[in-house]
Amino acid sequence: MGFLAEAKHLIKANIRDYGMYIALLVIILTFTFMTDGLFMSSRNISNLLDSTGYIAVLAVGMTLVIVIRHIDLSVGFLAGFLGAIAAIFLSQMGMSVFLVIPIVLIFGVIIGLFNGFLIAKVGIPAFVATLAGMLFFRGALLNVTEGTGTIIVNNDGFNALGNGFIPSLMEINGLHLLSLLMGLAGILLYIYSEISNRRNKAKYGFEVVSFKIFIVKLVFVSFIIGYITWILAGYNGFSWTVVIMLLVVVIYHFLATKTVLGRNIYAVGSNPEAAHLSGINVTKITLFVFGSMGMLAALSGILFTSRLQSATTTAGTLFELDAIAAAYVGGVSSAGGVGKVTGAIIGAIVMASLSSGMNLLGTGISYQYMIRGGVLALAVIFDVMTRKQRA
Amino acid sequence: MSDYILEMKNISKSFTGVKALSDVNFKVERGEIHCLIGENGAGKSTLMKVLSGVYPHGTYEGDIVFEGKVQQFNEINDSVKAGIGIIYQELALFPDLTVYENIFAGNEIRKGPFVDWNETIVQSSKLLQKVKLKVDPETLIKDLGVGKQQLVEIAKSLSKDVKLLILDEPTAALNENDSDNLLELLKELKSQGITCIMISHKLKEVISIADKATILRDGKTIVTLDAHKGELSESVIIKNMVGREIEDVFPKRIEKKIGETVLQLKDWSAYDPELARQVVKHANLEVKKGEIIGIAGLMGSGRTELALSIFGNPKNYRLQGELEVFGKQRTLKHTSDAIKAGIAYVTEDRKGNGLFLIKDIKSNVTAAHLKGISARGVLNLNEEVKVGTDYKNSLRIKANSLEQAVGKLSGGNQQKVSLGKWLFTGPKILILDEPTRGIDVGAKFEIYTIMNQLIKEGLSIIMISSELNEIIGMSDRVYVMAEGAIKGELTIEETTQEAIMELATQ
Numbered sequence: 001m002g003f004l005a006e007a008k009h010l011i012k013a014n015i016r017d018y019g020m021y022i023a024l025l026v027i028i029l030t031f032t033f034m035t036d037g038l039f040m041s042s043r044n045i046s047n048l049l050d051s052t053g054y055i056a057v058l059a060v061g062m063t064l065v066i067v068i069r070h071i072d073l074s075v076g077f078l079a080g081f082l083g084a085i086a087a088i089f090l091s092q093m094g095m096s097v098f099l100v101i102p103i104v105l106i107f108g109v110i111i112g113l114f115n116g117f118l119i120a121k122v123g124i125p126a127f128v129a130t131l132a133g134m135l136f137f138r139g140a141l142l143n144v145t146e147g148t149g150t151i152i153v154n155n156d157g158f159n160a161l162g163n164g165f166i167p168s169l170m171e172i173n174g175l176h177l178l179s180l181l182m183g184l185a186g187i188l189l190y191i192y193s194e195i196s197n198r199r200n201k202a203k204y205g206f207e208v209v210s211f212k213i214f215i216v217k218l219v220f221v222s223f224i225i226g227y228i229t230w231i232l233a234g235y236n237g238f239s240w241t242v243v244i245m246l247l248v249v250v251i252y253h254f255l256a257t258k259t260v261l262g263r264n265i266y267a268v269g270s271n272p273e274a275a276h277l278s279g280i281n282v283t284k285i286t287l288f289v290f291g292s293m294g295m296l297a298a299l300s301g302i303l304f305t306s307r308l309q310s311a312t313t314t315a316g317t318l319f320e321l322d323a324i325a326a327a328y329v330g331g332v333s334s335a336g337g338v339g340k341v342t343g344a345i346i347g348a349i350v351m352a353s354l355s356s357g358m359n360l361l362g363t364g365i366s367y368q369y370m371i372r373g374g375v376l377a378l379a380v381i382f383d384v385m386t387r388k389q390r391a
Numbered sequence: 392m393s394d395y396i397l398e399m400k401n402i403s404k405s406f407t408g409v410k411a412l413s414d415v416n417f418k419v420e421r422g423e424i425h426c427l428i429g430e431n432g433a434g435k436s437t438l439m440k441v442l443s444g445v446y447p448h449g450t451y452e453g454d455i456v457f458e459g460k461v462q463q464f465n466e467i468n469d470s471v472k473a474g475i476g477i478i479y480q481e482l483a484l485f486p487d488l489t490v491y492e493n494i495f496a497g498n499e500i501r502k503g504p505f506v507d508w509n510e511t512i513v514q515s516s517k518l519l520q521k522v523k524l525k526v527d528p529e530t531l532i533k534d535l536g537v538g539k540q541q542l543v544e545i546a547k548s549l550s551k552d553v554k555l556l557i558l559d560e561p562t563a564a565l566n567e568n569d570s571d572n573l574l575e576l577l578k579e580l581k582s583q584g585i586t587c588i589m590i591s592h593k594l595k596e597v598i599s600i601a602d603k604a605t606i607l608r609d610g611k612t613i614v615t616l617d618a619h620k621g622e623l624s625e626s627v628i629i630k631n632m633v634g635r636e637i638e639d640v641f642p643k644r645i646e647k648k649i650g651e652t653v654l655q656l657k658d659w660s661a662y663d664p665e666l667a668r669q670v671v672k673h674a675n676l677e678v679k680k681g682e683i684i685g686i687a688g689l690m691g692s693g694r695t696e697l698a699l700s701i702f703g704n705p706k707n708y709r710l711q712g713e714l715e716v717f718g719k720q721r722t723l724k725h726t727s728d729a730i731k732a733g734i735a736y737v738t739e740d741r742k743g744n745g746l747f748l749i750k751d752i753k754s755n756v757t758a759a760h761l762k763g764i765s766a767r768g769v770l771n772l773n774e775e776v777k778v779g780t781d782y783k784n785s786l787r788i789k790a791n792s793l794e795q796a797v798g799k800l801s802g803g804n805q806q807k808v809s810l811g812k813w814l815f816t817g818p819k820i821l822i823l824d825e826p827t828r829g830i831d832v833g834a835k836f837e838i839y840t841i842m843n844q845l846i847k848e849g850l851s852i853i854m855i856s857s858e859l860n861e862i863i864g865m866s867d868r869v870y871v872m873a874e875g876a877i878k879g880e881l882t883i884e885e886t887t888q889e890a891i892m893e894l895a896t897q
Contacts, residue, residue: 204773260761260768266750267758273744276705277736278759278812279727337749 003212010213016386020331020346020379027350031357039357042235045228048356049349050162053241054079054303056348058323059330060252061296063344064289066327067269069336070119070126072290073320074133075297080316081141082108083301087151087311088144090158097157105298112294113287120286134320142313151311162307165236166243175230176237183229187222194218241303245345248296252341265289270337325372326351329379350375395456396421396555396586402441402453406829411437412451412610419555419603424577424587426597429607430632430859435590438607439557443477444470458554476548477557482540484547486533491515493532494547518546522576538569545576549585556580557588562596563691574600592689594625594896606631626889633859633888641864642840645847649867650680652718653851654701654734654820659712661700670696670708672876678820683842683852685866687859687891693875694855695739698822702736703729716820730759735818737809739825739855741802745809748798752790753779755797755808760816782811787837803834810841821845822853827861839865859888873897 011018031039038044058075065072082104089100111133118129145151153159170177194214201208208214232238256262267275268285276282300319305311330347332339354375358368399417403410412434419425427435441451444464455462457473464470470477484493491508494515499506515528524542532540541561548556558577562570574596577587591597597604604623605615613631616622655678661671671693678684686694700708703726714721716732723729729736738745747755756779757764764774779793786807790800797808806826813821823842827835842852842865856862862869869881871894878894 200773204777206773206776258770258772260765260770263754263758263761263770267747267754270747270749271744274738274747275758277702277726277738277744279703279725279730279816280758281725281727337747 003210006210006213007216010209016331016383017340017343019382019386020329020343020350023379024346024350024353027353027357031353031360035357035360038360040231042231042233044356044360045231046235046239048352049232049245050239050241050307051356052348052352053162053245054300054307055319055322055326055352056245056345057248057296057303058300058319059326059344059348060248060341061289061293062320062323062327063330063332063339063341064252064256064265065126065293066324066332066334067337067339068265068286068289069269069272069334070286070289071324072115072126072130072133072293074115074130074137075293075300075323076316076319076321077134077137077141078108078111078294078297078316079301079304079319080311080314081137081144081301082298083305083315084141084144084151084311086158086302087153087305090153090155091151097155100158101302104302105295108294108296108298108301109291110294112291112297115294116287116290119290120283137316141315145311145313149313153305153309153311158302159306159309161240161244162303162305163239163309165239168237174234176233176235179229179233179237182238183225183233186225186229190221190225191218241307244299244303248299249341249345256341261285261288266337272336322351323348325376328383329376331379331383333383347379393418394421395419396458397442398454398456399438399442400454400456402438402451402455404437404441404446404451410610412441415453415607415610415612417605417612418615419586419588421586422581422584423602424581424589424600426601426604427588427590427607428592428594428597428604428628428632430857433607433632434610435607436559437610439477439559439588439590442470443467443475443557471551474552474554475557476551476553476555478541478544478548478559478561480560480563482537482544484532484540484543487531489529489531490519490526490535490543491528493543494518494528494550496547498551514550515546518549519543521549522546523572523579536569538565538572541565541569541573542576545580553585555586555588557590559590560592561589562591562593570596592896594628594892597628598623598625604628608632629889629892633892641861642836642843645843647681647846647867649682650849652677653680653716654678654853655713655715656701657713657715659697659700659710659714661696661704661708661710663696663706663708665706670875671700672874673712674877676870676877678851678853680851681846681849682867683846683854683865685862685869685886686853686855686872687862687869688857688872688895690857692872692895694872695824696875697872698736698824698853698855701729702726702734702822730816730818733817733819734822735759735813735816735820736822737806737813737824737826739828741805741809742798746797746805746812749796751794751796752783752788752800752808753793756782756811756815759812763815763817778815782808782815786811786841801830801834803830803837806830806834806838810838814845818850820851820853822855824855825857826854827856827858835861859891862886862891863888871895 028039058079062072085107086100086104089095090097115130115133118124119126166178168176168178198208198214264280264285267278267280268282272282301316304315326348327339327344329350330340330343332343351372354372355368358371395418397419399415402412402415404412415434415438417438429435440446442455444467447465448463457475462473485496491512495511500510500514501507512528519526519528522542522545524539524546526535526539532543561573565573577600581587601618601623603615603617606613606628616627656674656676659671659674660669663670674697688694699706700710701714703723704710705726721732723732742748747758753775757775761770764771764778776793783790783793788804788807790804797805800808826838846852854865863886867883869886869891870877871879871881871891873895878897881890
C-alpha cells in the first residue's frame with residue numbers, strides 16, 4: 001500500500017476517533033484567522049485552558065457514567081456545594097489546605113457512592129435519582145452560603161490551584177523553563193511509549209502501520225505538544241489547573257484502557273446482561289463509576305472556588321449540562337459501551353474554544369448559545385451516522 | 392372440490408445463508424381447525440410470519456393465496472385488513488390498560504375525532520361474551536391470569552372481523568382447565584365459521600381438536616394428515632416429526648473415560664419472583680467427569696432456568712435444594728462464584744446476553760477472564776491479542792481480523808467466539824444452551840468436534856438442546872424436562888426421538 005493510500009485508509013477506518021480532532025483543528029484555525037491570530041496568543045490559550053479545567057474533569061467522569069448507560073445531573077450543584085464547603089473549612093474554620101482538599105474529595109466520593117447505591121441497588125433510574133440530588137445540593141449550597149453570602153477565600157495556596165502557575169525555575173528569553181522541560185519530557189515520553197509499543201507488537205508478530213506513517217504520526221503529535229508548550233511557556237507556563245487536568249486525563253485514560261476495572265466498565269456499558277453472565281459485578285462497577293464521578297465533582301468544585309477565590313450562591317449552575325455536552329462532543333455514545341476519556345477533554349476544549357473565540361469576536365451571548373447547541377447536535381449526528389456506517 | 396381459504400404455494404425463505412423454509416406448501420380449508428406441528432426450528436413460526444406480513448412480500452419466494460386472491464402483504468396491517476389474525480405465544484397486550492382498551496387498541500371506535508369509550512365498552516362486553524370470558528371490561532390486563540389474557544387476545548382478533556385465526560402455542564403457558572376452555576372456544580368459533588390454524592406441541596390436544604394437521608420438518612412440508620380419514624394418531628405424528636435419519640452431521644462417537652461425579656443437584660427448585668412461579672421443580676441431576684449430559688425438552692420447559700439457577704443465579708430466583716460441585720455443597724451467589732467453581736455457561740441467546748456485539752473478537756474472548764491477561768489489575772494488551780489469535784485459530788473463527796466487531800460475524804462464528812470466551816475461563820463443567828441454534832451444518836459439525844475434544848481433555852458438558860438429533864447424536868445420558876420438572880432420565884441406548892417426545896409432551 002502506498003503512503004497516501006495507507007493514510008487515507010487509516011483516517012477512514014478511524015474517522016470516529018479523529019473526527020473531533022479535525023473539528024477542533026477547524027475551529028482553532030477559523031478563529032485564529034478571524035481574530036488575526038489573537039485566538040492563538042499565549043495569553044488566550046492559557047486562559048482558555050484554565051477556564052476549561054473545572055468542566056473538563058466533570059466531563060471525564062460523565063463520560064464513564066454515560067458509557068455505563070446512566071447520567072448524573074447532580075454534579076453541577078454538588079461541585080458548587082462542595083466548593084462552598086471547602087471555602088468554609090478554609091476561611092471560617094481555618095483548616096490547612098492539605099487537609100481540606102482530601103476531605104472534600106472524600107465527601108465527593110461518599111455522595112457519589114450514595115447516588116450509585118440508589119441507582120444500582122435500589123433501582124431508581126439515574127435521571128431521577130440525580131435530578132433529586134441536583135435539587136438537594138442546590139438547596140444545600142444556598143443553605144451554607146445564605147448567612148454570609150459569597151464566602152471569600154484568602155488562602156493563597158488554595159487559590160493558586162485555579163489561578164497560579166507552576167514555578168518557572170528560570171526564564172530563558174522570556175520563556176518558562178520548567179514548562180519547556182515538561183513539554184520536552186512529554187514529547188520524549190510519548191516517543192518512547194510509541195516506539196516500545198511498536199516493538200512489543202513486532203515481538204508478538206502483530207501488524208503495525210508502515211514506518212513512514214509511524215514517523216509522520218510521531219513528528220505530528222510531538223509538534224503539537226511542542227507547539228502548545230511553546231505557546232504556554234510564552235505567557236506564564238503551565239498553570240496548576242492544566243497540570244491537574246492532565247493528571248486526571250492520564251490516570252483515567254490509563255484506567256479506561258489498560259486496567260481490568262476499565263475493561264469491565266466498558267463491558268457493562270455495551271451489554272449489562274452479558275457482563276453479569278460473564279461474572280462481572282455490575283452493581284460494584286456502577287458504584288465505582290458514580291463514586292468516581294462524585295470525587296471529580298468535588299475536584300471541579302475546588303478548581304472553580306479557587307479560580308473565583310470565593311464560593312458563591314450560584315456556583316455550579318449548569319456545569320452538569322456543560323459536562324454532558326462536552327462528553328457527547330467528545331464522542332461518547334448514549335447506547336453505551338463507547339466513549340473515550342481523551343475525547344471528553346477534547347470535547348470540553350472544543351466547547352471552551354467556541355466560547356472563547358466568539359467572545360473575542362464579540363458575538364452576542366444569544367448567538368453563542370445557539371451556535372454551541374448546533375455544534376452539540378452536529379456532534380451527535382456525526383456519532384449516529386458513523387455508527388450506522390459501522391453496523 | 393375443496394374450498395380453500397388459504398393456500399401457501401412453494402414458500403421459501405432464508406436468513407443469511409440458512410434456509411428456514413424450502414418449498415413449503417400449506418393449504419387450509421374454510422372452516423376447519425388445522426394444526427401445524429414440528430420440532431423447534433422446523434419453520435412453523437417462520438411460515439406464520441411470512442403469512443402475517445412480518446416478513447414482507449418480496450423477502451420470500453412463493454405465493455400466498457388468501458380468499459382466492461394472491462396477496463402481497465407488506466406489513467402486518469395488510470394481513471389484518473385481509474382478515475388474518477395472529478396471536479403469538481408472548482401475548483401482545485398492554486398490562487396497565489383495561490380489557491376494553493386492549494381489545495380496541497389500534498382499532499379505536501371513534502365519534503368524530505374522539506374515542507367513543509362508551510361504545511367501546513359495550514362492544515367489548517359483546518366480544519367478551521363471545522369468547523366466554525366473564526370479567527368486567529374495566530379490569531386491568533395485569534390482574535388477569537394468562538388463560539384469561541389469551542381470551543382477551545382472541546376477542547381482540549374477533550373485533551377486527553377475523554376470518555383466519557392463527558394461534559402460536561396457545562396452551563403452552565396454560566393449566567389444564569384453561570387449556571380445555573380454550574379448546575372448547577376454538578370449536579365454538581369453528582361452528583361460527585372462523586378458520587383456525589393452531590401451532591402446538593401437545594399432541595393429545597392436537598388429536599382432540601384438529602380436523603387436519605400439517606407436519607413441518609427442517610423447513611419442508613412432510614405430510615398433511617386428515618383426522619376425518621383416521622390418519623391422525625400420536626405415533627404417526629411423532630414418526631413424521633422426527634422422521635429423518637441421523638445424517639452425517641455428527642462426528643464419530645469417541646471412547647470416553649467417565650469419571651467421578653462433578654456436579655449434582657438434589658431436590659433442586661427455583662422460584663422466579665418476577666414471573667411469580669416455580670421455574671424449576673424438584674430436579675435431581677448428576678454430571679460425571681468426561682461425559683456429555685443432554686437436557687431435552689421443549690421451549691419453556693425450564694431448561695435455561697435450570698442452567699441459570701446453577702450458574703450463580705443471575706436472575707435472583709429463590710432456590711431450594713442442594714447443589715454439589717466436585718463433592719462439596721456450594722452456594723453460588725454470583726456468576727463470578729460459579730466461574731471460580733469451574734462452571735461456564737454459554738447462553739442460548741448469544742446476541743442478547745452472550746456477546747458484546749460492538750466490541751471486537753479479542754475483547755469478547757477475554758471478557759470473562761481478564762485475570763488471564765493482566766497482572767495486578769493492569770491489562771497486557773499484547774497478551775490479549777495473543778490469546779485472541781490463539782482462539783481464533785484453534786476454533787477456526789472466520790473473520791477479517793481480531794479487531795472485527797463481533798456483531799458483524801455470522802452466527803456460527805459468533806457462537807465460536809462465545810465458546811472461546813468461556814473456554815478461556817478454564818472451566819471444568821461447561822453448560823451449552825442450544826449450542827448450534829441458527830448456525831449452518833458445517834459450523835455445527837465443528838462445534839460438535841470441539842465438544843468431543845473438550846471431553847477428551849476431561850471436561851464435563853451439559854448440553855441443552857431442542858434438536859433431538861443433536862441430543863441423540865452427542866449425549867451420553869439424557870434428561871428430559873417439561874414444565875420445570877425432570878420427567879425422566881434416559882441412557883443413550885434408551886434414547887430415541889419418540890421416547891424424548893413422549894416425555895416432553897406429557
